[in-house]
Amino acid sequence: MDEDLTEAAHRPEEHVSGGVPSWLAAALNYCSRCGAALRFGSIDGDHRERLACSACGFVAYVNPRLVVTTLPITEGGEVVLLRRGIEPGYGFWAQPGGFLEIDETVREGAIRETLEETGLLVEPGEIVGLYSRTQAAVVVVAFEARIVGGALRANPEALEFGTFAPEAIPWPEIAFRTSTWALRDWVRRVRPDLHPELLREQPAV
Structure with a gap:
């Protein structure tokens, strides 16, 4: 998952005018x-500052990007995660996912990203959750997904793959906050009997 393509996830929460993260404003x-x-x-009729052209007045609205992810679930009820082979989060675990393309539905994007990153063909089911990272300027949607075909295959984005039962998820080794949140919400749904102490570790990034 490339939700933090810059090093934004490692920086303090810092914003400039209009709520735009400083790293993003610097590129605009x-x-x-x-x-x-x-x-x-200031823009007429708007309550917040906007990024606008000093000559023609065009307003360049800055909006978060949408990241689509899945939690692929095996027939045995385990979740498939990949150990990231690229930064950010190199060497840590995350679910497959990436940015939605302009001509895709969220389900189509989730299927494509999962196939690209794992080799698995999935059928997205219920949405586990929606998560915002304002500093990374992303909104992440996480689907629970049924594996319907394909096979795990090596690729440059994954060092290895692992399947984890709800009680065996390696919380200290999860790459992103959004991954941690999605996995916690999934575990709470499928194993509400698990002790809350198991879900308190912080993500790596």
């Missing part, structure tokens, strides 16, 4: 219409 310099400089400022 010029108007896409006329090429003039973009500046934060």
Whole structure:
């Protein structure tokens, strides 16, 4: 999952005008219409500062990106995770996922990302949860998914794969906060008898 393509996840929560993270604002310099400089400022009829062109007045709205992920579940009730082979989160565990493409539904994107990163063909079911990371400028949707085909295959994004029962998830080795939140919500649904102490470890990133 590439929810934090920059090193934003490692930085303190820092925002500039309009609630835009500083790392993202630094990359937004010029108007896409006329090429003039973009500046934060007040916009008529709006309660917050917006990034707008200093010449033509075009407003460049900055919105979070949508990340689609799955928790692939085996017939035995275990969740499939991958040990990340790229940064951020190199060497830590996460569920498969990535950015939604412009011409996909969320389910189509989740199926594609899971196939690309694991080799598994899945059928997304219920949404486990929706999670926001304002500093990373993402909204993450996590589906519980049934494995309907394919086979785990090596790829540059995964060092290895693992299947974990709810009571055996390696919480201290989970890569992202959003992954931890999704896994916790899934565990609470399928194993509500597990002691809350098992779900308190913090994610690595």
